[in-house]
Amino acid sequence: MSKIIAIANQKGGVGKTTTAINLAGCLGVLEKKTLLIDADPQANSTSGLGFNPKNIEKGTYEVIISNVLAKDTILKTNSPNLDILPANIDLVGAEIELVQIEDREFQIKNAIKELNDNYDYIIIDCAPSLGLLTLNALAASDTVIIPIQCEYFALEGLAKLLNTIKVVQQRLNIKLKIDGLLLTMYDTRLRLSNQVVEEVKKHFQKMVFNTIIHRNVRLGESPSFGETIISHDATSKGAINYLNLANEILEKEALKE
Secondary structure, three states, X not given: OOEEEEEOOOOOOOOHHHHHXXXXXXXXXXXXXXXXXXXXXXXXXXXXXXXXXXXXXXXXXXXXXXXXXXHHOOEEOOOOOEEEEOOOHHHHHHHHHHOOOOOHHHHHHHHHHHHOOOOOEEEEEEOOOOOHHHHHHHHHOOEEEEEEEOOOOOOOOHHHHHHHHHHHHHHXXXXXXXXXXXXEEEOOOOHHHHHHHHHHHHHHHHHEEEEEEEOOHHHHHHHHHOOOHHHHOOOOHHHHHHHHHHHHHHHHHHHHO
């Protein structure tokens, strides 16, 4: 059975897609068969792994709206043990079309059931909103990782997201747990970054991952090459950070067994 992890935060620009791509890539390098699902209409996970969304004929939209089999849309990436269920521009219309569908919150869950035995991990890159696509991802997932940038408005909207997760737990997915809060875009030179880290750890304590993702030029440029950070520059700070995160997740899993 796959472990399904949603990467979610309705706030944009917090490193959500960067985390989805590079956590998935690092799990693959650590010999875990991994699938990345692009559930964001911006399709940045798709383009970030070297695929042009305009050329994607079958993707997330077709799987959840047109009942195309998920296995027929999956593409192999250049990263070891990493496949992607890509997105195209049609996904923009999914929020509206889902409203009219019965069991609309469970379209992703039902669509990927057939993949559960094929992968160790399934990572879902969520849209920067709390709409039906994100609810679908949360309803399908075992856990959720919440990226939080080390900047002034870091905690803005977090209460709303945590409340949404609580509602999902009560009404749609009782097994959903928060894997952790992931601090991103950390700059050691900025006093503000350190203040945000202290504030988040003070409020959320054990919910916060030990791993912190630093600002890193290589991390920013790797999507333009269509590569994960581990493929682009395995010695970079960003690659080391995301490998540490992947190992931290694997260690948590091992402790539960």
